[in-house]
Amino acid sequence: MESNSFPIGKLNPKFLEELFSSLSHDKRVIVGPGIGKDAAVIDFGKTCLVVKTDPITFTSCNLGWYSVNINANDIACLGAVPRWFLATLLLPQEGTSRSLVKKIFEEVNSACQALGISLIGGHTEVTPRVAHPIMVGEMIGEVSREKLIDGSGVKLGDAILLTKGIAIEGTNVIYQEKSGELKEQFSDKMLSRMKNLIYSPGISVLKEALLANKKGKVHLMHDPTEGGLKTGLWEMAYASGVGMKIEKKKIPILEETEAVCKLYGLDPLGLLASGALLLIIDRGKVRELCQIYEKEGIACSVIGEVVSREKGVKIVEGKEELSLSQSNQDELNKVL
Secondary structure, three states: OOOOOOOOOOOOHHHHHHHHOOOOOOOOEEEOOOOOOOOEEEEEOOEEEEEEEEEEOOOOOOHHHHHHHHHHHHHHOOOOEEEEEEEEEEEOOOOOOHHHHHHHHHHHHHHHHHHOOEEEEEEEEEOOOOOOOEEEEEEEEEEEHHHOOOOOOOOOOOEEEEEOOEOHHHHHHHHHHHHHHHOOOOOHHHHHHHHOOHHHHHOOOHHHHHHHHHHOOEEEEEOOOOOHHHHHHHHHHHHHOOEEEEEHHHOOEOHHHHHHHHHHOOOHHHOOOEOEOEEEEOHHHHHHHHHHHHHOOOOEEEEEEEEOHHHOEEEEEOOEEEEOOOOOOOHHHHOO
């Protein structure tokens, strides 16, 4: 008997592939829909347009800032520069005010200005179908064909890097939604850091992605979002047809993340992780890229290597191995 309900989170990848199999594409579509694909790519001659759409549903706090940055991240992961943004804003009948709408608009405008992006359109609507504000963003970027990063160059022995740490966005969302509870558990200093995580170290990976594309021999980039680092790694491996061996002790986990995960019994590696960038690069370029990041004040760790697909995707800690499969559930759902 067919189920009439789905678990919260991303749709099952096998089901998605069934849907994708019936699609046909214009010959100018270089990258179309696929599991682990960050954005679509369209051939425009000397340049390629890179297009992405993504909603913000976990929180309504800092909605405009999140929407711009999350969509810009996926554009940057293909080596492109985000240029133009459109936003669809759905607002509930109850609780919507002029000041709320102005605040969200100012967040979008501020984020766009910070990244050199133009807001070029969208849609706004008050609807009884939502209980809190939801924004669906669409970002358009561009990149030259020779600088496009589509994962085609991934090979055995490549190094896997992670910038900043896990899990910037998830920790900040928990703070925004549970600040009353957290105030009873942590110091003002710790709470202040949690509050500012989306700005410092920040949820944008634009700078490190474009630096890597300019300076390093990058084969694939991905920003782990829903489902955290575990899902991000699985998606990268699936998209490029390889396996991965990840050393758990080398994964940088934010102090703030460890604190909230311990409090709520969460796995930090499965927590919403925007703000970190995963890179697969030629091993010979690791030192050079890490030095560039260090000069720019961007933390970076080598967390593993690419292995054959037959070996699967595994996180290793001593003699213990955790095999990863696609996970639809983000740890954030256990709290919210």
